[in-house]
Amino acid sequence: MDLAQLAKLRGDSLVVAPVSLALLGLVRAVRRWDARRRLRAEADEWILRGYQNRRASRFGWRIDELTGACERRLPGAVPINRIGLRPCRAELGAILHHLEVRS
Numbered sequence: 001m002d003l004a005q006l007a008k009l010r011g012d013s014l015v016v017a018p019v020s021l022a023l024l025g026l027v028r029a030v031r032r033w034d035a036r037r038r039l040r041a042e043a044d045e046w047i048l049r050g051y052q053n054r055r056a057s058r059f060g061w062r063i064d065e066l067t068g069a070c071e072r073r074l075p076g077a078v079p080i081n082r083i084g085l086r087p088c089r090a091e092l093g094a095i096l097h098h099l100e101v102r103s
Contacts, residue, residue, distance in 0.1 A: 043062035051057055085092065 040062060043059035046057075046059050047063065047066075051059070051063075057063075
């Protein structure tokens with residue numbers, strides 16, 4: 001449709017195209033959101049079962065997402081009590097070493 005034809009549109013015809021495009025955009029956004037939600041749920045289940053190699057997995061992106069700085073700043077996230085963890089420093093170091101060896 002060229003500009004001359006668009007200029008002749010009146011009433012309902014003038015509204016249908018933009019509304020249709022907006023609805024199409026909304027439907028596509030909801031589908032992308034749902035697909036991402038399903039993929040995150042699948043990755044979370046895999047992580048809960050345990051994993052061997054973080055970088056080699058197809059869910060490495062989710063591990064990075066969960067452990068990244070952005071995730072830790074989300075509302076409702078529990079901050080780490082670093083002072084309270086000082087007595088457990090040796091145990092935490094052993095856990096870290098174990099995780100590094102596994103990945």
